[in-house]
Amino acid sequence: MTPAPMQPTADAKHVAPATRQVPRPSHHFRQFDVMGAHVDGEATRFTVWAPNARSVCVAGSFNDWHGEPLQRIEDGSGLWHGRVEGARAGDFYKYRIQGAHGHWMDKADPYAFRCEHPPGTASQIWELDHAWGDREWMARRGERQAHTQPMSTYEVHLGSWQREEDGRMLNYRDIAVRLASHCRTMGFTHVELMPVAEHPFYGSWGYQTTGYFAPTSRYGTPQDLMVLVDTLHQHGIGVILDWVGSHFPSDPHALAQFDGTALYEHADPRLGFHPQWNSLIFNYGRYEVRDFLISNALFWLEKYHFDGLRVDAVASMLYLDFAREPGQWLPNQYGGNQNLEAVRFLQDLNSAVYAQFPDVHMIAEESTAWAGVSRPVHHGGLGFGMKWNMGWMNDTLRYVERPHFYRRWHGDDIRFSSVYAFNENFVLPLSHDEVVYGKGSLLCKQAGDEWQRFAGLRALYGYMWAHPGKKLLFMGGEFGQYQEWHHERTLDWHLWARPLHAGVARWVADLNAAYRRVPALHVNDFEHEGFQWLPVDAHEPQTVLAFVRRGAPGDALAVALVNMTPEPRHALRLGLPHAGTWHELLNSDAPFYGGSGMGNLGRVHADDAPLGGMPASATLTLPPLAALVLVDRPVDATIPGGEPHART
Structure with missing residues (x-):
């Protein structure tokens, strides 16, 4: 549910959540205890x-x-x-x-803890008892989720990730062990669940919520969902919940006209009706509505142990003229298009969450140039901890869809993100929104023949995992799903038996392993000093990306090179921060991943020959449509279980 993006430009830095503004004491944010x-x-x-x-x-x-x-x-x-x-x-x-x-x-x-299985619409009396077994995870959550730690998220729609052979949906408990095992194997640190709150229309994917305090009964009971979260935690995997506070459907059994009047929504459709999604907009100026929503956010974090919320469609909340033509909206008291009541609500929401749960993540899906989305409230920001980088996503996908020959003239698309990469605390998302409604899968977006598409997909992932920012990949992308996603069918798991698909999966697993074990690739995801472009001396340098990632003083340096064309670059000169041996930690063109086998025999030697402002340089081979990661000292890049996953 993503509007057309604008590039973020404003400077907006995040500080420790514990320093955020304390929520206003007049608000009652535990409505679920009473209502x-x-x-x-x-x-x-x-x-x-x-x-x-x-x-x-x-x-x-x-x-x-x-x-x-x-x-x-x-x-x-x-x-x-x-x-x-x-x-x-x-x-x-x-x-x-x-x-x-x-x-x-x-x-x-509105406060029911469980709802009748759709198409039924009744509420159900329910108690939320559960014997949690995730004490170790919860005790260390603040350490594991610090902004200096790696965060690689696997986005999942529970009803279509896996199903029974006859097409029946799995129970939360059935999914739990399978999903935990898959994420451990692939090396993801977190799972992000698309909305699980009850929704009458399955085709809304959960974004048209009616039962705000009730997990959908399509997959089981509230306790079954608790088991899912508990199991993931016991396997060392965090769980983010996709949360919808921007709008709600007009179904007559739910919030709309609840007491015969516009209670949760605005009475004036210019403020209370969402024309793009045919839904209703919360009245954020009403304290009872704000308390309802903030209580709901705290409810999921407390009762279900979620480790953060990804807040959907924040841009639609911030702008009064969002998806509206002139005359279809009302300006604020100062004549502007900013929804000041929604701004106040988001600030209160983030302040309340971080005051009670300083070790969780609040993540905004916000697609415009609004300043300070991830700046603390007391510094004038909205108070989120992170923000999806929609500009990076749109520019990057537009670039990889271009034929290889034309990419030389569109280098700004792939490089522009570095201009604003540290204005916010960014997550790099390749989400469900990019693989539906005729957009095609990530694999099918790539240019060229079959081999080139797989190589291009591996190169895209190499660039993404080396780029500053936390990572998010939608299910199916980890093995190169051919078909675009549809909520009524499961992923094409049989593709894992095909070598090129299995190679993509190995590559993603190895990227996650390197991302977790090379501090330079994650410690400074939100800091300027963690990134610098490197010079290359090559024909068509516009299609060769080269940059260095730095961690804390004393950490190994990591250099990423990406070839965005199918032409190998032999004898490529690369400027480097210092002379000596650089080890080829990852090479997406290795046969193990389905590549052609070009490389540098595991290492590159740099001498004291300056290039483009760098004091040293090296001559190397950059394979076709490939990503390399070099480090200036040997690094143990094994995944849990001890199997080496740094292949060249």
């Missing part, structure tokens, strides 16, 4: 917000769906509550609400 259905002995307490309702009842399987009245709390809060005998965990229910204009509606509970 909704809570088992109380042989009864259940129900509380719902419906300030403009004339009457509210609760009807469920415990009373044959005959409404039992709730009482209005006479304090101006708009809350209704009651204790219903005989209502127990597992029972289904809805609120029967007489709206402000007298008509009756059956509404699902």
